[in-house]
Amino acid sequence: MPELHPTVAELIARSNALGSDPRNTNFAGGNTSAKGTETDPVTGEDVELLWVKGSGGDLGTLKPEGLAVLRLDRMRALAGVYPGVEREDEMVAAFDYCLHGKGGAAPSIDTAMHGLVDAAHVDHLHPDSGIAIATAADGEKLTAEIFGGTVVWVPWRRPGFQLGLDIAEVKRANPQAVGTVLGGHGITAWGDTSEEAEANSRWIIETAARHIEENGAAEPFGAVRPGRAPLPxxxxxxxxxxxxxxxxxxxxxxxxxxxxxxxxxxxxxxxxxxxxxxxxxxxxxxxxxxxxxxxxxxxxxxxxxxxxxxxxxxxxxxxxxxxxxxxxxxxxxxxxxxxxxxxxxxxxxxxxxxxxxxxxxxxxxxxxxxxxxxxxxxxxxxxxxxxxxxxxxxxxxxxxxxxxxxxxxxKRRPAPKPLATRVAFVTGAASGIGKAVAGRLAAEGACVVVADLDLDKARAAAEELGGPDTAVGVAADVSDEAAVRAALDEAVLAFGGVDLVVNNAGLSLSKPLLETTEKDWDLQHDVMAKGSFLVSKNAARILTAQGTGGDIVYIASKNSVFAGPNNVAYSAAKADQAHQVRLLAAELGAHGVRVNGVNPDGVVRGSGIFAGGWGAQRAKTYGIEEEDLGAFYAQRTILKREVLPEHVANAVFALCTDDFSHTTGLHVPVDAGVAAAFLR
The missing domain is CATH 3.40.225 (L-fuculose-1-phosphate Aldolase)
Known part of the structure; x- marks a missing residue:
């Protein structure tokens, strides 16, 4: 990897330092630049360059590839062909003819401000204190009062080539100045070194903030209005x-x-x-x-x-x-x-x-x-x-x-992913099938609420998916309606609402009928039958309130159609879930909500249920070793393939896409083909 140009290294360090402090600028706001020389690979001679933050980047996280790199002689020569403010938008396309080398970011509209100002380092920022002065009715007077002639007022002008010419002229006419307040907009500062530019930017910001603090009215927004104080x-x-x-x-x-x-x-x-x-x-x-x-x-x-x-x-x-x-x-x-x-x-x-x-x-x-x-x-x-x-x-x-x-x-933004803007609420999502489903939905653009009985594991799984802009983890005992409501409340406060619900939480105890206790029966029905009902009921309130349709998907089982031996409680609970799909599809269709199910079978590897003892119990039932259970299930299928959690996740994703926009009440088998479980 080629060594970073010293000027670029300084620029990145300054940009990150300024951009990481919200007092200096907002996310993706403002831009910074530096000028320096580099050897032209064609002529072998030194060429003067401008490195400037490109369009759409963020100062706090800026990297070298986020910079636009332009030849300064060509950039400055554009002033000679500038057609005037009425046609200044054309100048952005002209920046492409000034680029040096390949790669780099697209130049932003503020490029002229940086290239035309005669200073080695320039910062343009959007600090709250600076914009407060810039938007005050007497901002020009305040600028003079606060800064003397060290910072010069520039009346509002839309960002562009003319604003760059204006600021360049301000600097020429005011050699004592270290920056400007841009009316209605922000500040610009400069320096002969990167350290000096950063210091000047910070001085303008801090001086404005201190002046407001020391001289401003105590209650600028007035008194508290009757009835508008914050609720507890x-x-x-x-x-x-x-x-x-x-x-x-x-x-x-x-x-x-x-x-x-x-x-x-x-x-x-x-x-x-x-x-x-x-x-x-x-x-x-x-x-x-x-x-x-x-x-x-x-x-x-x-x-x-x-x-x-x-x-x-x-x-x-x-x-x-x-x-x-x-x-x-x-x-x-x-x-x-x-x-x-x-x-x-x-x-x-x-x-x-x-x-x-x-x-x-x-x-x-x-x-x-x-x-x-x-x-x-x-x-x-x-x-x-x-x-x-x-x-x-x-x-x-x-x-x-x-x-x-x-x-x-x-228009340059990438096309949205299939589930962009959709919020998914997945139960039992900290492990096994639920975790695979959450991962697939997040990969396809959804925001995901990882709901699980174990809050620590839910939060860890959400962090793996990318953190709070992608996923959040919440505690959810699906057998408790108050807990379900609380989890869904967290979902709507995190992402605004819910569009896609996956009833996945489950467990199983493999026992013959005569060994199955009332407690065994109640536990499995509480989590899967009652739990799915409670989640669907409370999620339906959100889905209908939004009025934008949605999806509910039940992770049922092959056993809901054809049960194996020694699992009466589990299979009965799964059959209950399967019929909920049919009932809710009929009821919620009027609200544009589709309700479908997935019937997996033999998901051994990565399965939370199998890891919790179900695998050992089923292996004993079939008289095989537990590590052979996946292969055993595969061999009894038509396709002779082992089913993994990601295969179930694929089916959930497919059901929630526009390709299935006219499908509701469907159960999709993900069992590699179990003829006895064919739906008919």
Whole structure:
């Protein structure tokens, strides 16, 4: 592996240091650059280069491959062919003609800012304290007061080539300056060395924050409004769980989304205050903020103690008013060249006393939308503390939200996986078939709730799947309705709702009829028959509340159709599950919910049931060694193949795809062919 260029190493270190601190910039926000020389492999001569964070990258996790690398002479020469602000979007395509070498990231719209400013190192960041000054009604005056001439005010201009020219001119005209406050947007700082640029960035951020702290009003959002104080935690989260599926349903009217819930102190305090409704209506300002949050949130402005039923009654009208307002916003500014409207549903829903619900195409996007709105709250607080909050105008927001360059960036995203935006709740998912199912669904794009009796194992399995943006582990005793409800509440607070339920939790005791006790019978029926009923019943409330359809899949068994010897309790419980499939398919079809089953057989390797003693018992029944049980089962099948947990997971995945959109009430055998278990 070639040695990293020293300038690149410095740039990566500075970017990671700045980007890992949320006080400096938000996720994927801002960009950094460095200039230096490298030998041109064609001429053998030194060539001056610009390394700059590419489009879509994140400073905190930036790696060398996330940089765009451009020849500085060609980059600067673009100023001579710049056609003016009305055609500046064309300059992004021109950056491709300045690239050096192969690979690297696509240059972002901010590339000109970095290439044209005469400084070896440049940082452009979105700190809350800096944007607070940038969005204050008298931001220019505040900039002069706070920084003197060391930081220069630059009026709002949409990011692009002209903004790069503007900042370059500011630096030329103000040799004492170390950076700028960009109206409505953020800050830019520079230095002759990487250390100096980072120090200047931090100084601007910290100086602005200190000024707000020392000079700002004590309660910039006003007093707490009657009835809007936060509910006690347990009551608050219970209400959030009751509302979440309904809110996700309205946020998914145009396209399906994943949700995120936040009831942090910053959110709850903002929602409780007098100024909240007016400030929320003004919307966010920094382009990075409103591209994630939309121009404004949906505010469900009812008293915190209003019953959930009253809130749900109000939602349809509030949602339709929001959609009408967003469509009017689009129609006010759209031209014949504008991209089509991308959906009129909210990305942020604020419920006083309860918290903030945010939505996106995946969990990370939904979570980051919430983080950005908290950034916006912090910005509003700072601006209101010193002055009054004045974000960029609505027309400018539209020009960025529906920018052709933004549309092109969206089109470069990879195609979504088959189960993208779907939330799966899998019981008994910490081991065996359940773990294989959870892994397959996560690999196909689903967010997964790993529900298991053993919470530690559930959390460990979720971590293996990628952690909280992909999977969470919850405790679930499926035989206890209160525990089932609590587990599903955790699911909806983690991901907004549930779309796909897999009833997999199970156990078995292999005994002849006369040795099977009442306790044996009750235990197996409690977990599999009753447990599946309780999970399906409580999940159905969520599925119907969302109004977006869904899937319930039962992991039944070949034994539900044709039982082997010495397992009356297990086979009877599996037969109960199998008939639940038929009954629920008939009942839930009106809500677009499909209910299907999978009938495995002989899953020995990787099976939690077999490892728990069932294997030894079955081997004894058949008079063979336990290690030979898988091969024994395989030889009695038509295909002579051993069935593994991943084969069951494949069937679950297939049943939940659009390929089976018209199938419900089906049992799919995954048994390598057991003729006696053929369904007829």
């Amino acid at each position: 935690e347990a009551e608050r989260r219970a209400k959030a769980a009751a509302l979440a599926p309904h809110l996700r349903g309205i946020a998914s009217a145009d396209r399906p989304v994943v949700g995120h819930f936040d009831d942090s102190d910053a959110v709850l305090d903002f929602l409780s205050r007098e100024r909240m409704p007016a400030l929320a209506e003004l919307g966010t300002s920094c382009p990075d903020h409103f591209l994630r949050t939309k121009v404004k949130p949906l505010v469900v402005d009812l008293p915190a103690d209003a019953p959930a039923e009253e809130v749900l009654e109000a939602l349809p009208a509030l949602h339709e008013a929001y959609r009408a307002d967003y469509r009017a916003y689009y129609e006010r500014y759209a031209t014949g060249d504008s991209p089509a409207i991308r959906g009129a549903d909210p990305a942020v829903v604020l419920v006083p006393g309860v918290g903030m619900f945010t939505y996106g195409a995946d969990k990370q996007t939904a979570r980051v939308a919430g983080e950005f709105y908290i950034n916006a709250i912090n910005v509003m607080r700072g601006a209101e503390a010193l002055s009054s909050y004045r974000p960029i105008g609505e027309e400018e927001k539209f020009r960025i939200e529906y920018w052709a360059l933004e549309e092109a960036k969206l």
